[in-house]
Amino acid sequence: MKDSPEYLQKRAFYDSLLTIYGRKPVLEALEDLSLPVHKLHLATSNRRDQLIARMEQLASERQIEVAHWDRKGLSRISKNARQDQGVALDLALPHYGTADRFLAEEQASYELLALDGITNPQNLGMIIRSACAGGIDAILLPRKGCAQIDPLVIKASTGTLFKTRILRCDSLAPTLEKFRSAGAEVCGLSSHAEETLSSVSGNKPTIFVLGNETRGVGESVARQCTRLVRIPMQNNVESLNVAVTAALISFRHQL
């Protein structure tokens, strides 16, 4: 029953899981009692060394379920066989979901940030922190081309990740197309744009697309933008840090 309430609830729970991997990140997450951990995954091929023993001990103390998999099974979970080191961990983030679910559910107006090619974890964490403080409704974070949420990002977000709605999608351009079809204004930030940020009325659902620091918004993503806007800058400065741009957008109604 694909649309039974039980199925949908279960589905929503699994969408809220963030899987991290690698021995150091997983151990750090297990040691951080503020992190909502769901399940520890271990490959049966792991040599049972001190680190693995410590993980099992922490999982036992925290009453976290431990699942054992063969090497192939584990890499299906980590989705990164080359870097998982036989270890993965599911975090159950309360405000973590998918763009598709958001589109299916959301009716009222909203303001989102969409990230295109933000590869620096420090910047990603700072964007989340600024957007959360400024009251952005959610951040659209594609799996392709962006830094993924890992302990570095969580740290740089100074814990705000757990208060921020994060919407996952595979690739940004087709997802923006769906939002556009649903009536959203899609504003790409570009220092070459003629219009400025203040020209965006915010009268309808709006997505601001932030591009890579060096290359800006990518071509296929730019094609999905309904308009391009820039932040007016003085002294011939050419660009701002992307987390600063995120903050100026997020706070612009409140200063």
Next chain:
Amino acid sequence: MKDSPEYLQKRAFYDSLLTIYGRKPVLEALEDLSLPVHKLHLATSNRRDQLIARMEQLASERQIEVAHWDRKGLSRISKNARQDQGVALDLALPHYGTADRFLAEEQASYELLALDGITNPQNLGMIIRSACAGGIDAILLPRKGCAQIDPLVIKASTGTLFKTRILRCDSLAPTLEKFRSAGAEVCGLSSHAEETLSSVSGNKPTIFVLGNETRGVGESVARQCTRLVRIPMQNNVESLNVAVTAALISFRHQL
């Protein structure tokens, strides 16, 4: 003649000099043709190795004066005998000066950022970049308690350091007292303040004081503030990155 035009002009030139030190920073600065280098200082005690030879060669190619000093003379120039490695370099920054000179000269209204305990070079560079783009008139940077301008900061400022007026002083609190006596509003940023940033009219000369990320504005500096203000934040976020705060202040009239 302490107030002859020649003396004042010479004085202004020497105030605009920024001295960096250490073999790697100095070599990098010499290799960067965009940096306005004034003079290379070498200790006569230096072993004449490849690095020193390369510096001398670059100085010769760029027609930069080279001065030789005994160890003690060099440390008087670098002001950091422990870390200068026998090498110092004067950069002649066009917009680099002293708070005292600014106070003596400036008549019209202005908006400054003053930095108290900003120790992270990355943050200092980002603050300069955001303030420059947002049109802040100058940044008040004390020698005590803050990161100093070095090649890391220059890099993080993405070159905007050379377009930004930087006012040096020894210690921040007594300098703020002088500005206050001259009629400036001194606003300390504090997340515990009752008033918000939007309550600052900007009708008179205003200095915004940004404190250390962890400890905030220090006690002696807070005593020099005519008021404390906060940036209103949503989702119970407690603080923003200091460079983001600098950007929100700098851009608040333009968004």
